[in-house]
Amino acid sequence: MLIVVDPHSGVPVYRQIMDQVKFHVASGLLNAGDELPSTRALSSELGINPMTISKAYSYLEREGVVERRPGRPLVVKAFETNQIHDNRINQLRESLAATVTIAKQLGIRNDEAIAVFRELLENEANPQAPDNEGKEQS
Amino acid sequence: MSIIEFNNIHRAYKRGIDVLRGVSFSLEKGEVVGLLGKNGAGKTTLMRIAMGMIEPQKGIVSLFGLGPRDEPIQVKRRVGYVSEDQILPEFLRVREVIQLHRGLFPTWDEALEHDLCKRFSLPLNAKIRSLSKGQARQVALLCAVSHRPELLLLDEPAGGLDPAARREFLETSIQMLNETGTTILFSSHYMSDVERLAGRVVMIHEGGVLIDSDIDLLREGHSLVLVPHAPKVTRDALLSIEGCIGVRDRSDAMHAVFRCQPRDALDRVARQFGSTGARHRDVALEEMFIELVGGQS
Numbered sequence: 001m002l003i004v005v006d007p008h009s010g011v012p013v014y015r016q017i018m019d020q021v022k023f024h025v026a027s028g029l030l031n032a033g034d035e036l037p038s039t040r041a042l043s044s045e046l047g048i049n050p051m052t053i054s055k056a057y058s059y060l061e062r063e064g065v066v067e068r069r070p071g072r073p074l075v076v077k078a079f080e081t082n083q084i085h086d087n088r089i090n091q092l093r094e095s096l097a098a099t100v101t102i103a104k105q106l107g108i109r110n111d112e113a114i115a116v117f118r119e120l121l122e123n124e125a126n127p128q129a130p131d132n133e134g135k136e137q138s
Numbered sequence: 139m140s141i142i143e144f145n146n147i148h149r150a151y152k153r154g155i156d157v158l159r160g161v162s163f164s165l166e167k168g169e170v171v172g173l174l175g176k177n178g179a180g181k182t183t184l185m186r187i188a189m190g191m192i193e194p195q196k197g198i199v200s201l202f203g204l205g206p207r208d209e210p211i212q213v214k215r216r217v218g219y220v221s222e223d224q225i226l227p228e229f230l231r232v233r234e235v236i237q238l239h240r241g242l243f244p245t246w247d248e249a250l251e252h253d254l255c256k257r258f259s260l261p262l263n264a265k266i267r268s269l270s271k272g273q274a275r276q277v278a279l280l281c282a283v284s285h286r287p288e289l290l291l292l293d294e295p296a297g298g299l300d301p302a303a304r305r306e307f308l309e310t311s312i313q314m315l316n317e318t319g320t321t322i323l324f325s326s327h328y329m330s331d332v333e334r335l336a337g338r339v340v341m342i343h344e345g346g347v348l349i350d351s352d353i354d355l356l357r358e359g360h361s362l363v364l365v366p367h368a369p370k371v372t373r374d375a376l377l378s379i380e381g382c383i384g385v386r387d388r389s390d391a392m393h394a395v396f397r398c399q400p401r402d403a404l405d406r407v408a409r410q411f412g413s414t415g416a417r418h419r420d421v422a423l424e425e426m427f428i429e430l431v432g433g434q435s
């Protein structure tokens with residue numbers, strides 16, 4: 001499992017770990033039943049206080065992403081197919097929240113912001129689309 | 139019972155300059171606390187008081203419920219100490235320094251000693267005086283942890299070390315945490331080490347404890363707002379906003395630290411100045427440190 005911690009980022013380390021595990025689950029890199037490394041192992045690997053790892057793990061457990069079984073490693077919880085989709089939507093929602101803040105601060109109207117999002121999505125789907133502005137973005 | 143407790147510690151130097159004026163905090167078992175403060179804030183003084191090397195003029199320090207000057211042997215057997223300016227006997231060989239320590243500590247773990255000798259690639263037959271700064275510090279660390287102390291006091295342990303040696307230091311400390319549940323009090327100017335290792339930070343400023351907080355709560359309870367330069371966006375105007383605790387004028391924007399959630403901070407900035415294009419950034423510990431104590435970190 002690839003987890004990278006950036007102690008300069010300003011995002012608390014436990015949240016960085018949680019976000020990456022959730023991302024791996026949502027993107028399918030981690031599947032139901034996959035084991036997470038032990039607190040100790042991940043702590044030594046990342047050079048991070050083991051308490052920080054436990055904190056990330058227990059929040060992940062509380063959010064229902066992983067489950068603890070007595071005396072065994074933590075495993076990724078089984079999801080219904082539609083739940084996997086929900087998770088992906090949630091990931092997207094979290095990433096977009098920051099963008100919404102920026103749009104508000106820039107004083108951009110909702111319909112304009114939505115148009116920009118639609119435009120970017122459509123350009124991503126057809127990279128050959130004859131739209132110069134979109135090409136630079138993709 | 140706390141592993142270590144500082145209770146209302148006062149200490150002044152001969153010139154009559156107070157360094158510590160009533161410092162109180164304690165560490166519970168297994169806690170890792172980063173001790174922060176500007177140069178001269180009294181971090182080293184506090185560590186030395188804990189080791190019984192100097193005495194506070196007022197206040198009580200206790201380790202495992204014992205006074206370090208009342209029960210020096212009892213206390214030191216359970217503590218490991220490394221400082222930036224630690225002096226090892228120069229004329230001894232590495233092997234002899236280790237032997238000396240092995241004899242002093244009944245709980246010495248030879249397997250750990252060998253493990254660390256190997257990991258640090260220490261030249262056992264070399265004289266201490268011929269070692270590099272980094273190697274000497276590694277010998278000191280080996281001697282400080284091989285008896286598996288219940289408490290580690292690390293005073294700028296990584297000062298002057300290169301990144302690889304710093305990382306070794308960090309990993310050894312984490313190994314002690316994982317294997318022995320050692321309580322650690324450490325000071326460091328490397329904020330990234332503090333973010334990696336500490337669960338809690340205590341900041342000493344102007345003789346007292348300015349901040350004593352869980353490291354994540356500290357960060358999540360503060361936000362950094364970057365407000366683009368404009369005639370109305372002045373330092374004083376920013377500081378007059380509720381919750382604003384520090385402002386720095388930087389080339390890209392005014393940097394303002396707020397003691398509240400980012401959304402609230404942005405709302406308040408917008409209420410004060412109207413639409414400014416202000417944006418929020420997560421505050422790294424280093425930035426917060428500079429904002430709060432204004433110092434060279």
